[in-house]
Amino acid sequence: MGIVDEIYRKNSKRALVKKYRRTRPILSMSKSIMRLNSRKRLALIAEFKRASPSGFRSPEGLNLREYFSGINTAALAGISILSEPEYFSGSYADIENSQDLNLPILVKDFISTEEMVDSSFNAGGDCILLISDFLEFRILTELYDHALNLGMDVLIEFHDVKSAVNLYSFSDAIIGYNRRNLRTLEMDPDQRGMDEILGMKNRIRILESGINSGNIGSGMLRGFNGALIGSSILSGEDVTDKIAKMEYEAYV
Numbered sequence: 001m002g003i004v005d006e007i008y009r010k011n012s013k014r015a016l017v018k019k020y021r022r023t024r025p026i027l028s029m030s031k032s033i034m035r036l037n038s039r040k041r042l043a044l045i046a047e048f049k050r051a052s053p054s055g056f057r058s059p060e061g062l063n064l065r066e067y068f069s070g071i072n073t074a075a076l077a078g079i080s081i082l083s084e085p086e087y088f089s090g091s092y093a094d095i096e097n098s099q100d101l102n103l104p105i106l107v108k109d110f111i112s113t114e115e116m117v118d119s120s121f122n123a124g125g126d127c128i129l130l131i132s133d134f135l136e137f138r139i140l141t142e143l144y145d146h147a148l149n150l151g152m153d154v155l156i157e158f159h160d161v162k163s164a165v166n167l168y169s170f171s172d173a174i175i176g177y178n179r180r181n182l183r184t185l186e187m188d189p190d191q192r193g194m195d196e197i198l199g200m201k202n203r204i205r206i207l208e209s210g211i212n213s214g215n216i217g218s219g220m221l222r223g224f225n226g227a228l229i230g231s232s233i234l235s236g237e238d239v240t241d242k243i244a245k246m247e248y249e250a251y252v
């Protein structure tokens with residue numbers, strides 16, 4: 001069993017936010033991305049995490065609020081916060097404490113129950129992540145519908161093209177292609193998912209993982225509405241200024 005399977009297995013023991021701790025109405029991640037695209041800008045979702053199973057460690061003592069406040073806002077559509085505690089050293093408190101930044105918050109977690117969707121909502125999240133490589137279509141549908149009923153956005157991400165076949169039916173979902181294979185934790189050289197997601201017309205498409213100052217200008221973002229970037233920004237690479245200068249070409 002891989003680390004991500006282990007994380008999902010432990011979900012039943014996770015401490016969830018049962019009380020309503022929202023301090024503001026929901027902010028739409030989808031609308032924020034499209035607003036930037038309408039100005040011909042690629043949309044950045046900047047991610048905060050303290051650690052990750054593939055070995056990332058954020059700089060000692062990095063302050064979440066200082067991190068986000070220091071990001072070039074010209075391309076910033078929203079923020080992603082890892083809330084999983086064991087392997088990412090995250091917490092729902094990070095979500096709660098970020099609401100007053102007034103940026104759409106993607107709750108980056110391994111959600112598999114409606115209670116976890118409710119917890120993300122109660123903590124102040126605006127968008128949830130669902131990972132189709134690990135969720136049966138029935139569960140994916142149930143959680144997607146539940147999140148939409150709460151007024152939240154949903155980012156459904158995949159790596160394995162086999163788990164992308166049904167994603168077209170989630171008409172309001174943001175679709176993400178994760179370059180990292182979450183079963184091997186490797187940045188997979190098999191990037192067939194790129195063709196798959198670029199074939200999904202009329203969907204907001206986000207490229208995720210391993211985007212850095214060395215490859216951001218390589219053309220790999222062509223066809224995407226935006227990028228979800230964590231490690232390279234957290235490590236101080238000049239990525240946000242680069243993406244702020246990159247033009248988004250309207251793709252249907």
Ligand SMILES: O=C(O)c1ccccc1NCC(=O)[C@H](O)[C@H](O)COP(=O)(O)O
Nearest residue numbers: 052053054182208209210211229230231
């Ligand atoms: O990053 C990992 O090691 C990881 C392992 C298992 C599940 C998820 C993992 N990361 C979550 C993400 O998808 C990335 O944090 C996100 O795409 C940003 O990637 P990066 O810019 O490379 O930090």
